[in-house]
Amino acid sequence: MRQIPVDTSGAVVMVAKPPQVKVRDRRTGEIATDAETGARLMTVDVMFAANEEVEILSITVPESGISGELAMGTPVALTGLIARPWENDFNGQRRHGIAFRAVAVTSLVGAASGSKAA
Numbered sequence: 461m462r463q464i465p466v467d468t469s470g471a472v473v474m475v476a477k478p479p480q481v482k483v484r485d486r487r488t489g490e491i492a493t494d495a496e497t498g499a500r501l502m503t504v505d506v507m508f509a510a511n512e513e514v515e516i517l518s519i520t521v522p523e524s525g526i527s528g529e530l531a532m533g534t535p536v537a538l539t540g541l542i543a544r545p546w547e548n549d550f551n552g553q554r555r556h557g558i559a560f561r562a563v564a565v566t567s568l569v570g571a572a573s574g575s576k577a578a
Contacts, residue, residue, distance in 0.1 A: 466541040466560070468508075475534045476516050477505035479526050479565075494522055502526060504565050506536065520561045528567025539564040 482501040484492040492501040499522040508517050519538065530536065540563030547556040 462545060464543045464545075466538075466543050468538050468541055471508055471510035473509075473536050473538055474507045475504060475530050475532055475536055476507045478530050478532065479504045479521075482520060492520075497522065499524060504530060504536075506538070506565075517560050519565060520559065521563070521565050525562065525564035527564065528569065530565065530567055535568040537564075537566045537568055538562045539566065 479502045482492040482503045484490045493499060494501060501520055502523050504519050504521060504526070506517050506519055508515050519541070525539070528534070528536075542561050544559045544561065545556070546559050547554065549555075
């Protein structure tokens, strides 16, 4: 499947919804895992603002790739973000979209200013 790298250098990215465990099958409650590493997968919804447009993207990331406090509104860096087009047939209807995956989602709180004493 085609993987398209996403350039985040000119974007402002903030957490819209904190990380949640990604469920593979809602009927059974099976948790999604990475096919190659077996790592548990999480989803983080982010506000992605670039080129005077804002979108909410749901990013899949391995649990080990989440670092820092990721509360709503926290500015974050997305490492290794890719977009994957997908398409499937469900009950005779064709569905399609774009899935986003990152190696890591890292909080930028405190990263720019460091620790300051009062």
